[in-house]
Amino acid sequence: MANESVISVMDPQTELEAHLEVKSEVTLEAKSDANLKVGGILKSNSDPDSNDPNSNDNGYEPVHSRSPLFYDLFERKSELKNQTHYCPGCGHGVAHKLIAEALQDLGLQDKTIFVSPVGCSVFAYYYFDVGNVQVAHGRAPAAATAIKRSGPDKIVISYQGDGDLAAIGTAEIVHAANRGEKITVFFVNNGIYGMTGGQMAPTTLVGMKSTTSPWGRRPSNEGFPLHMAELLATLEARVYIERVALSDNKNIMKARRAIRKALEIQRDGAGFSFVEILSPCPTIWGKDPVEAKRWIVDKMIPAFPLNAFRDRRLEMPVSGNEPPQRSVADVLGITPRVAAKSVAQVSPSKGVNSSKPVHRFKDVKIKIAGFGGQGVLLLGQLLIEMGMREGLEVSWLPSYGPEMRSGSAHCHVCLSKERIGSPLISHPDVLVAMNEFSLRKFAHEVASGGVILYNGATLPADFSAPEVQVVAIPAAEIADKLGSTKATNIVMMGALLEETECLASGTALSVLEDKVKKLDLLEIDRNALTAGRLFIDEQARVGAVSQPDGFA
Numbered sequence: 001m002a003n004e005s006v007i008s009v010m011d012p013q014t015e016l017e018a019h020l021e022v023k024s025e026v027t028l029e030a031k032s033d034a035n036l037k038v039g040g041i042l043k044s045n046s047d048p049d050s051n052d053p054n055s056n057d058n059g060y061e062p063v064h065s066r067s068p069l070f071y072d073l074f075e076r077k078s079e080l081k082n083q084t085h086y087c088p089g090c091g092h093g094v095a096h097k098l099i100a101e102a103l104q105d106l107g108l109q110d111k112t113i114f115v116s117p118v119g120c121s122v123f124a125y126y127y128f129d130v131g132n133v134q135v136a137h138g139r140a141p142a143a144a145t146a147i148k149r150s151g152p153d154k155i156v157i158s159y160q161g162d163g164d165l166a167a168i169g170t171a172e173i174v175h176a177a178n179r180g181e182k183i184t185v186f187f188v189n190n191g192i193y194g195m196t197g198g199q200m201a202p203t204t205l206v207g208m209k210s211t212t213s214p215w216g217r218r219p220s221n222e223g224f225p226l227h228m229a230e231l232l233a234t235l236e237a238r239v240y241i242e243r244v245a246l247s248d249n250k251n252i253m254k255a256r257r258a259i260r261k262a263l264e265i266q267r268d269g270a271g272f273s274f275v276e277i278l279s280p281c282p283t284i285w286g287k288d289p290v291e292a293k294r295w296i297v298d299k300m301i302p303a304f305p306l307n308a309f310r311d312r313r314l315e316m317p318v319s320g321n322e323p324p325q326r327s328v329a330d331v332l333g334i335t336p337r338v339a340a341k342s343v344a345q346v347s348p349s350k351g352v353n354s355s356k357p358v359h360r361f362k363d364v365k366i367k368i369a370g371f372g373g374q375g376v377l378l379l380g381q382l383l384i385e386m387g388m389r390e391g392l393e394v395s396w397l398p399s400y401g402p403e404m405r406s407g408s409a410h411c412h413v414c415l416s417k418e419r420i421g422s423p424l425i426s427h428p429d430v431l432v433a434m435n436e437f438s439l440r441k442f443a444h445e446v447a448s449g450g451v452i453l454y455n456g457a458t459l460p461a462d463f464s465a466p467e468v469q470v471v472a473i474p475a476a477e478i479a480d481k482l483g484s485t486k487a488t489n490i491v492m493m494g495a496l497l498e499e500t501e502c503l504a505s506g507t508a509l510s511v512l513e514d515k516v517k518k519l520d521l522l523e524i525d526r527n528a529l530t531a532g533r534l535f536i537d538e539q540a541r542v543g544a545v546s547q548p549d550g551f552a
């Protein structure tokens, strides 16, 4: 298709508008959208008489550029090597480019966190070299709220399609806007569910066919298209709401300005900003990229008028009854002062050291695995409670199936002197394997030089883990003899504390005393803790001598 048409573009270097006759628009558009590598930006300073094949008759030279904010390569699948995953002519690529350039120009790359949705743009994190989070369908404004509130100096972007934002995520966007969250939302409205093959979206036009409205959308049956920009503009707390379109270069330049403005508003801490972007989806619309853009002009813009619906900063009323700002540790009563006290309070008569615990590690990563009902998750919770009382940073990440009993379960426990980056542990220092299944499943993950504590009298004959120390502890039998198999996890806890010296057994006792309400079970647990420690001292490590701090 060799359409002759005039496009006008803005040279970002000179801010001058230039005009160019394009003879093979399809090629230019397809490359531009699919590869994100052809900017379609024109230089006005080339020599009009030059024989450069890239120069056109007007002396303008296309400049192939990619924002340095994008990763160099979009490596995903071998067949998509170095291409984006978007279809040719898709508006997502253009929207990405405008956002990347704005972030770059405003110098915001290092403080940006991009929240990707579910939809065709689910993989936005393949492209943007910024902080990235991908969230469940429709939940991006809620996640963005949490991220922004915990890092108010960050630039948080919620990027969403119309299925994501206006269907499953209607509540999240309305409430985020109503709260005036200081986030920026880019709402890519292509009137359809792209990723799942063309179901009707809330924004599907009246009469438009989709797989779920095969005779065309009928207001009498499916309702009218939802106008999100207008709807949000009725709320009090919003600051900036504009609808733009990726239909032609003039409108793309307007979209570019709106995207910048929305980010500037967030940068200045002014409040909630929202840009709805009418965007082509040639594949699902069954059109080529050029027809798709024209269709935006002919059909979408009349139904979704382009407008700045709201552009006014809001002074939030000061309530005068702000809640006191207390730290989490203070609220939970686990400030270091309290922690030190609670350890020191444990009576020496119980054979426990009363001095402040010394941690000889930077961090310890522990994975505890077994069947549901073996106290796997509880053991992790007890350890983090102990860690908190000893003034450590802690995290606990459970993973379990739907079964209440007997399904497999595991949890990740981090104890650290420094803030914890991620609660997920790939290579634990210690694996507590409560059964053979967990031993076999997770042993290979343990870091070289680490420890496996196995709940069993002996190791399976064919099991070996040459790079780690493996200790078999008949914990279930020991707990049985003490009066309750339920205390198996506490035997393992005693063994863990004795073997790794990560936490003081005095803290363990104080935690058990606070948590176990039944006195008879508490007594068994106390004995189980001691039995686990003694097993390591007397049987697993014969000859170890107890030190004054309670460790061997």
Ligand SMILES: Cc1ncc(C[n+]2csc(CCOP(=O)(O)OP(=O)(O)O)c2C)c(N)n1
Pocket (backbone or CB within 6 Å): 118, 119, 120, 121, 137, 160, 161, 162, 163, 164, 165, 168, 190, 192, 193, 194, 195, 196, 201
């Ligand atoms: C909870 C949940 N429900 C449904 C889906 C299926 N699903 C995936 S993407 C999508 C619609 C995406 O459409 P849109 O937000 O318009 O984005 P586009 O693909 O057009 O960019 C749906 C319904 C899902 N992944 N998760």
Ligand code: SF4
Pocket (backbone or CB within 6 Å): 085, 086, 087, 089, 090, 091, 092, 120, 190, 194, 195, 280, 281, 282, 283, 284
């Ligand atoms: S299906 Fe539509 S929205 Fe999805 S990548 Fe293709 S053109 Fe873009």
